[in-house]
Amino acid sequence: MRHLYLLMLLFPLALFSQSIKIKKDILLFDKTDVAILKELGGDEYEFSTLNGTKQFTVKYLGLSEGTTVLYQWLTVKSADGSKTSEIPYEVLQTSFNSTKIIVRLLSEKYGLIDMKGINQQKLQEFFDTPRENLSERYTKAVVIAKEEAKVAQEQYAAKVGAVRPFVKNDGTVVSGGSNGTKIIGKVAPISNYTFMGNNGPIEVYDLDGILVASAELVDNVDNDLNVTLFNDNKFSYRAKRRYTATDNNLFLTQLVEELVARDITLGHQAKSYRNRLHNEKVALAKERSGNLYNIKGYAIDDKGKKYIGTLTALFEKLDVNQTGDNQVVDAIDNYGKKVTVSYKNEKGRDRSTTLTASDGTRFCVINSDGSETCFIGMKVKGDAMKKLSNAMSLGFNNAYFYQLVYEANGNQVLKDPIEEDVYVIKLKDAKQGQMIDARNNDKLSAELAEYLSGCKELSREIDTGVFDLKTQQNLIQIVDEYNECK
Secondary structure: OHHHHHHHHHHHHHHOOOOEEEEOOEEEEOOEEEEEEEEOOOOEEEEEOOOOOEEEEEEEEEEEEOOEEEEEEEEEEEOOOOOEEEEEOOOOOOOOOHHHHHHHHHHHHOOOEEOOEEOHHHHHHHHHOOOOOHHHHHHHHHHHHHHHHHHHHHHHHHHHHHHOOEEOOOOEEEEOOOOOOEEEEEEEOOOOOOOOOOOOOEEEEEOOOOEEEEEEEOOOOOOEEEEEEOOOOEEEEEOOOOOOOOOOHHHHHHHHHHHHHOOOOOOOHHHHHHHHHHHHHHHHHHHHOOOEEEEEEEEEOOOOOEEEEEEEEOOOOOOOOOOOOOOOOOOOOOOOOEEEEEEEOOOOOEEEEEEEOOOOOEEEEEOOOOOEEEEEEEEEEOOOOOOHHHHOOOOOOOEEEEEEEEEEOOEEEEEOOOOOOOEEEEOOOOOEEEEEOOOOHHHHHHHHHHHOOOOHHHHHHHHOOOOOOOOHHHHHHHHHHHHHHO
8 A cells, every 4th residue: 555655646757857958849758749839930839630720829028127037937829729727837947948947837836748749629618718918018017027126226326325425555445435434434444365265254333333234255256245144134236246366445345335325324323222222122121021110100118108100119020032032140239119209399499319119108199090009119028039139148138119009997818919819918907918929829828827817717718728728819818807806
């Protein structure tokens, strides 16, 4: 069965792999005469049966822009010229003989010719099949391409003419032509260049020493170069002359012209671009983060003084490069510990103050619907190792701001502003809150039971694991029952 399957796979290849030869206007498939093929001149061919009856003609057509062939196709006409169909010119098998390429296309893809000669049924089906007018489509496309090329040339000339870059003998790039004095960059040519050798790239630097472009020579007769820019964009172009081991001023000047034409003007452009890109990354990182920036609201310090204005609170490090990692491991972590409020004093003058998370400190932001989201500063039990970098510091402080979720009779349920599965229960008469984090429910239940030992019955139930402490609603229920107990 396996051998039969392999034979089935190989069958199409064998079917269409016959040799094609043309001898004295006779077309042969595997040494068998199948049709008469006459070359009429001008890339036109006439196909007839072996008895000389004309069947159809084929004309090769091509359109190009400059030296580049853009479109190739075949126009096939019936014997009397009443029917015409156009098909793309496709090379199904590499050959130096274009006539054989056309014959193979007509036989293998469209079935017009086979070992028995010209297939009348396939020929009829071929002309009955509706097809696009390729002559009209390609002609329009080339007209558009020529217009676009003309516009591109004009834009190229305008951009290059505005700068007029020139590369001096020492590689200095100036604007204003060969007599220009304004330096905009530097070109480092290939050192120890060898013809068709393993040469390094040509490097273009700006005034800040930034590698703006790296150009690799392509060792071919067309003098092509592949260029990589400082922003990781790439392009290729064809040089007007070859690179040599001696004088390359005009070659290097064209390279800089190609950069200028693509709006790479050296000077301090790359640095400005990188600064803009960095600022955009920072802005996006701020938008994606859980931090608060200049949000309307108010803050109350540990003495009860209220500050009304705009608030900024940083709960996490910005992930500017979108690595997915916002952990602080190389410095003391002060995220979630401070809030800065900008306000006006009683004389209407701008002031700013920073409050740290401590017992009694809180702040609230005003939401678009007028509601408030509040954050309470406090120390928390069960969180001694929350910030390892702080634990190594003499200024270790375990007080953070937590978002208020629920409050009744002064007792609160809060959650971490960043870690969604971390909660805190805070009793009004306790100096610290009790953290509910990612540890297993048994360990958390024992700690929370001890924290709420003031209500013995509730404490016993919690200790036996009745409550799933990973659920926010259960934590709210615990606070409500603790209030009832008291």
